Amino acid sequence: MAGSRMKLELSRVVQGRSRLGVLKGLGRTGQHSLDVPGCLLYTHFGTVPHLTQDTLHTLSNLPSVTQITLSNIAEHQEVLEEFKDGFRKFAGLHDTVLYCSLHDPATSCPTGYTTNKTVSVWGSGGRIELTVAKFMALQRTVQPDWYQSMADGETWQNNTSRKRVRKSVDRTLTHLDECLLVHQKSQELERVEVFGVVEGGDILEERVRSARETAKRPVAGFCLDGLQTGSMDHVLRSQLITAVTKELPEDKPRLLQGVGRPDEVLVCVEAGVDLFESFFPFQVTERGCALCFAFDISPDPERAGRAPPAVLELDKEREMAGEPQPNGDRNGDQTQMTPFEMNLKDKRYHDDFRPLVEGCGCYCCKNHQRAYLHHLLVTNELLAGVLLMIHNTAHYHGFFGALREALAKDKLDLLKRRVLGERGGQAERKD
Amino acid sequence: MAATTECGADSNALGNNMSLKKALSAASPLTLRVVAECPVTKARACDLILPHSDVSTPVFMPVGTQGTLKGITVDQLDGLGCQICLGNTYHLGMRPGPELIEKANGLHGFMNWKRNLLTDSGGFQMVSLVELSEVTEEGVKFKSPYDGKEILLSPEKSISIQNSLGSDIMMQLDDVVSSTVTGPRVEEAMHRSIRWLDRCIAANKNPDKQNLFAIIQGGLNAKLRKACLDEMTKRDVPGFAIGGLSGGEEKDDFWRMVTLSTDHLPREKPRYLMGVGYAVDLVVCVALGCDMFDCVFPTRTARFGSALVPWGSLQVKQKQYAKDLQPIDPDCQCPTCKRHSRAYLHALFKSDTAAMHHITIHNIAYQLSLMHSVRQSIIEGRFPEFIQTFMKRMFPSREQYPSWAVDALASVNVTLE
Numbered sequence: 136m137a138g139s140r141m142k143l144e145l146s147r148v149v150q151g152r153s154r155l156g157v158l159k160g161l162g163r164t165g166q167h168s169l170d171v172p173g174c175l176l177y178t179h180f181g182t183v184p185h186l187t188q189d190t191l192h193t194l195s196n197l198p199s200v201t202q203i204t205l206s207n208i209a210e211h212q213e214v215l216e217e218f219k220d221g222f223r224k225f226a227g228l229h230d231t232v233l234y235c236s237l238h239d240p241a242t243s244c245p246t247g248y249t250t251n252k253t254v255s256v257w258g259s260g261g262r263i264e265l266t267v268a269k270f271m272a273l274q275r276t277v278q279p280d281w282y283q284s285m286a287d288g289e290t291w292q293n294n295t296s297r298k299r300v301r302k303s304v305d306r307t308l309t310h311l312d313e314c315l316l317v318h319q320k321s322q323e324l325e326r327v328e329v330f331g332v333v334e335g336g337d338i339l340e341e342r343v344r345s346a347r348e349t350a351k352r353p354v355a356g357f358c359l360d361g362l363q364t365g366s367m368d369h370v371l372r373s374q375l376i377t378a379v380t381k382e383l384p385e386d387k388p389r390l391l392q393g394v395g396r397p398d399e400v401l402v403c404v405e406a407g408v409d410l411f412e413s414f415f416p417f418q419v420t421e422r423g424c425a426l427c428f429a430f431d432i433s434p435d436p437e438r439a440g441r442a443p444p445a446v447l448e449l450d451k452e453r454e455m456a457g458e459p460q461p462n463g464d465r466n467g468d469q470t471q472m473t474p475f476e477m478n479l480k481d482k483r484y485h486d487d488f489r490p491l492v493e494g495c496g497c498y499c500c501k502n503h504q505r506a507y508l509h510h511l512l513v514t515n516e517l518l519a520g521v522l523l524m525i526h527n528t529a530h531y532h533g534f535f536g537a538l539r540e541a542l543a544k545d546k547l548d549l550l551k552r553r554v555l556g557e558r559g560g561q562a563e564r565k566d
Numbered sequence: 567m568a569a570t571t572e573c574g575a576d577s578n579a580l581g582n583n584m585s586l587k588k589a590l591s592a593a594s595p596l597t598l599r600v601v602a603e604c605p606v607t608k609a610r611a612c613d614l615i616l617p618h619s620d621v622s623t624p625v626f627m628p629v630g631t632q633g634t635l636k637g638i639t640v641d642q643l644d645g646l647g648c649q650i651c652l653g654n655t656y657h658l659g660m661r662p663g664p665e666l667i668e669k670a671n672g673l674h675g676f677m678n679w680k681r682n683l684l685t686d687s688g689g690f691q692m693v694s695l696v697e698l699s700e701v702t703e704e705g706v707k708f709k710s711p712y713d714g715k716e717i718l719l720s721p722e723k724s725i726s727i728q729n730s731l732g733s734d735i736m737m738q739l740d741d742v743v744s745s746t747v748t749g750p751r752v753e754e755a756m757h758r759s760i761r762w763l764d765r766c767i768a769a770n771k772n773p774d775k776q777n778l779f780a781i782i783q784g785g786l787n788a789k790l791r792k793a794c795l796d797e798m799t800k801r802d803v804p805g806f807a808i809g810g811l812s813g814g815e816e817k818d819d820f821w822r823m824v825t826l827s828t829d830h831l832p833r834e835k836p837r838y839l840m841g842v843g844y845a846v847d848l849v850v851c852v853a854l855g856c857d858m859f860d861c862v863f864p865t866r867t868a869r870f871g872s873a874l875v876p877w878g879s880l881q882v883k884q885k886q887y888a889k890d891l892q893p894i895d896p897d898c899q900c901p902t903c904k905r906h907s908r909a910y911l912h913a914l915f916k917s918d919t920a921a922m923h924h925i926t927i928h929n930i931a932y933q934l935s936l937m938h939s940v941r942q943s944i945i946e947g948r949f950p951e952f953i954q955t956f957m958k959r960m961f962p963s964r965e966q967y968p969s970w971a972v973d974a975l976a977s978v979n980v981t982l983e
Contacts, residue, residue: 180917181910187923189642189901211913214889218909227905259916486666502640502678506670510633510662517637517919 140165141281141328141355143388143409147542152377152407155542158388161232162280163326167199171388171409172400172538174531175202175234177241177417180211181226183528184417185520188227193498194529196536200232200280202412204239205273206256209263212273221278235279237286240363240393241414249287251306267310271317274324281328283358285310290336291366300336303361304345307334311352328355330390333379337367342375346382356388359408363393373406380407397428397475397534397554404538405547411535416527423512424476425491425523426530429553430537432546474556479523484509497529498522595734596777596804598836604949607978608828608855611944614836616734617775618674618682621649623836623857624940626843626933627684628865632657633667633677636865637923638930640679646900646931647938650682650734652860655727656691656719660712664730672732684860685733687724687766687781693742701741703758721765725778729771737807738766740781745813745820752785755810759783760797767801779838781809782827786819795830805836808856812841817970821850825977828855845874845936849956850974852940853949864933868925871915874932876959880908882925887912900931950980957982 145156154171161167176183176198183191191197203222208215218225223233238244238256248255253264265273270285287306290299311331318324331349335342349357359379362372380389391408394400395415403411419426472478477491490500491508499508499522511519534554541550597615604610614621628635628643629652635643643651653673658664662676670676673683692699692706699708705720721739728736739762741755763780770778780798784790798806808827811820824839831837836857842848843861851859864874871883873894880887880894893903894911902911902924914921943952953975961967964982972982 179920180914182914182918182920184918185637185920185923187642187901187920187927188905189645189927190639190923193641207917210916214909214913217889218891225907226910227907485662486669488670498639498641504670506662506666507633507676507678510676514632514657514661516632516634517922518634518639520919521637521639521923 140326141388143171143356143386145385149542149545149547150405152380153405153542153547154407154409155539156409158409161199167232169199169232169410170539172404172411172535172542173198173409174411174413174535175200175390176231177202177413179239180207181222181228183524184420185517185524190498190521190525193525194532196532197528198413198532200234201228202234202236203277203279204236204256205265205270206237206239206242206244206258208235208258208277209256209265209273210258210260212276215276218276221276223278232281233277233279235274235277235282236358236392236412237283238288239414240395240412241417243363246289246292249289249303249306254285254287254310267313267317271314271321274318274327275321278323279327281330281355283330284314284332284354286332286334286358286360288332288334288360290334291361291363293337293367295336297338297341300334300338300341303334303336304341304348307332307345308348311349311354315352315354330354330356330358332358332360333383334361335375335379336361337371337375339375339378342379343382346379350383354387356390356410357383359389359391360393362391364396364399366393369399369402373402376403376406376408383407396473397430397531400534401538401547401551401554404542413528413531416531417524418470419473419476419527420520420523422470422472422478423480423519423523424472424478425508426475426527427477427492428475428530428534429556430534430550432537432541432544432549432553475554479505479508480512481509491526492530495526495530495533497526499526499529595773595775596836598805598834600833602945602947604853604944605947606950607853607953607975607980608825609852609940609944609949609978610855610857611941612836612857614857616650616682616777618680618734619649621682622938622941624848624852624937624944625650625858626848626864626937627652627858627860628930628933629654629860629862630677630679631862632661633673635930636869636926637919638926640677642901642927643679643930644681646927647934648681648930650684651679653677653683653685653731653733654691655685655688655724655731656695658685658731659688659727660710664727668730668732672730674732682734683731684735685728685731685737687737687739688719688727689724689739690742692719701758703761705739721762722769725766725769726771729776732772733776735777735779735805736766736770737779738763738781740783740809743783743785743810745786745810745815747785748787752787753790756783756785756790756794759809760794763798763801763803767803777804779803779805779807779836781807781840782831783810784823785810786815786823788822788826791823791826792830795827799830799832803835805838806831807838807840809840811839812861817968818973821854821970821974821977824851824856825854825974831855843933845933846957846960846968846971848933848936849940849953850971852944853953853975853978853980864929865926868929869922871921871925873925874929876956878960882908882911882921883915884912894925894928895932898928898931899935900928902928902931953980954983 140160147155158169287303331354335345388409390410484505487505599613602611612623631654724739740759743755780803784794838858839856843863887908890908943949
């Protein structure tokens with residue numbers, strides 16, 4: 136990895152921390168790139184939830200990096216070993232960069248199963264315990280373009296003791312060293328990049344120590360673990376991320392795990408995060424909701440006349456969903472509706488013949504109406520998940536596009552106002 | 567053999583004042599062109615011209631019960647070459663209701679399907695799904711499973727809902743009796759279905775846009791079937807369905823009722839065999855002279871991981887496919903087979919619903935391509951040979967051919983090798 140080809144080229148750093156740039160040299164041949172701030176394509180075993188390749192490719196501007204997780208893959212190790220040609224080919228994926236993480240960001244893992252030598256992942260058949268040897272054997276069969284090193288990430292609960300946090304930092308560093316050792320000896324992993332994992336719970340000194348030590352290793356980038364939504368107070372998280380990113384080299388990307396809400400994404404980008412996982416649109420889909428928050432900052436006169444993304448008619452829902460919680464409790468937070476979405480199961484959409492979001496160019500909005508989605512949801516039809524996933528994915532990646540545009544044009548404040556909603560500023564669009 | 571005849575099936579026998587309207591409506595909502603007839607069997611290939619597009623028959627019509635085909639987008643369905651699919655009046659009448667669908671420009675507008683739709687009458691679901699149903703001369707009485715309210719589905723009500731749905735083909739409300747029932751109830755149901763047909767014809771508000779099909783009843787009794795055929799073919803409806811079968815009766819009875827029906831149905835009108843969708847049944851019943859088929863089986867079985875193949879079916883979730891790197895069917899051209907292996911689909915079933923969609927797409931592609939091959943062979947005058955090849959592929963040996971299929975095919979001059 137001395138010859139690491141993944142390269143982050145920053146074009147702008149706003150207010151000393153928010154970074155705009157391009158992550159280059161991705162993939163085996165190095166011809167792929169990913170704009171940052173950006174997010175990866177979230178999948179279940181290489182498939183974007185609910186979508187076949189036909190429906191997925193109704194979406195344009197998809198990220199060039201697909202995230203897969205060992206929690207899905209570990210139980211299929213034997214098949215992949217026999218197959219020999221790596222997960223990408225096994226899954227019928229062709230032209231994408233593959234990033235392999237440990238856990239699925241959309242599901243929280245039970246705690247109490249890590250040991251000095253092992254971590255556990257949960258697949259469809261239950262728990263699978265991974266040693267470094269097994270972890271690396273999996274990476275050799277998966278053959279991703281980059282992967283997250285093995286890590287003890289069990290410190291997100293806010294009552295974790297200092298001793299436990301220290302142990303997790305130490306273990307994670309040991310895992311990293313061991314992974315790197317095996318990695319360098321594995322021919323199959325030549326040209327594959329490793330991301331080191333920064334742990335440290337909610338303890339500043341441990342976060343800083345973890346970052347510093349990880350940065351000394353030959354890693355291509357960093358995963359910030361244990362900071363997921365619901366794990367801690369937003370202010371504290373921003374402070375920790377800011378402190379951590381200060382310790383990390385400028386030219387390597389930082390991937391924040393388990394954070395997906397648009398408001399949190401904005402705050403974390405300001406703290407120096409480059410990459411996110413796109414599990415959030417999936418969670419929104421699973422609760423029968425459609426993302427509808429505004430993010431249009433374009434002064435383009437053609438777009439100016441267009442109806443505001445019909446969001447803020449949703450005052451009632453906002454009340455129901457509540458404002459962003461400074462202290463989300465971990466279970467509720469991930470499954471509860473946020474102010475960025477509309478609940479299409481609600482009766483009010485029964486006879487609403489508008490698209491989900493006025494002006495949205497996704498397949499769902501161009502072809503279907505809220506009333507139809509409402510019908511599919513109340514009748515439990517599978518197409519609801521398909522259409523919502525298409526829309527939510529398009530909307531979410533559109534938001535990241537707007538975020539980069541805002542950084543490029545010094546309009547981050549405007550974007551924030553849009554996303555957080557100029558409360559009361561817009562009235563319901565009446566047809 | 568390939569003589570083409572064109573028959574407008576839209577004429578109307580309702581009286582003098584209708585004849586002017588009839589003369590003006592040259593754009594009949596249904597035209598059947600017989601493209602080719604098999605010189606050996608009763609099979610035929612037709613072009614069925616319907617308001618939303620032409621349909622090549624024999625045709626299998628996938629079932630989209632609640633205004634959606636289980637997890638498949640309308641663009642995917644269109645891409646597979648589907649020209650007509652079904653919606654269920656009972657389900658759609660309950661949710662979201664005819665008023666809403668009418669506001670959405672019919673079921674076509676509501677689900678954004680640009681091709682043809684056929685809707686059933688709702689009667690079958692009533693009898694099969696709802697326990698508390700009572701059939702009287704008025705109609706079918708039942709309690710709504712959603713709010714417990716008593717509802718009467720009369721012939722008029724069924725047609726009114728189907729008029730709101732705006733389907734290209736509507737089905738009359740018939741008095742459905744299980745095909746295993748015998749005795750006077752079957753005769754009563756047959757006569758009542760004829761009376762209800764007349765009420766349905768009178769109730770149709772859109773005869774210029776929506777075709778109403780009669781449903782031949784009569785259970786497994788040849789006399790009753792024949793009586794029903796005689797009466798119903800006196801009505802000038804655009805097409806006929808063969809109903810009351812495919813409900814668990816003996817296959818020997820089944821095919822005899824089918825062939826009796828096609829013997830007496832007019833050549834110039836489409837024949838729709840309801841509820842039939844197994845590959846062998848399709849091929850045999852095409853040989854017996856049927857043009858249209860529907861069944862939930864291919865799409866329902868897909869969701870349990872059962873993929874249809876020329877040699878039967880393949881249970882993707884079974885362990886034996888965990889390491890099988892071939893596509894479901896190496897000769898299949900569907901999007902699933904072109905991209906994914908059995909092993910990947912096997913594994914994906916444990917992670918995501920998209921696995922079901924992959925199999926659903928494959929199964930629809932299988933049904934449509936089977937019917938396409940059948941049609942081609944009829945047009946090219948080699949349908950009997952097609953049947954031989956098909957059966958050889960489907961069954962490991964001659965001994966395993968179902969005897970009913972052997973008999974049915976023999977009745978139309980095809981002796982299986």
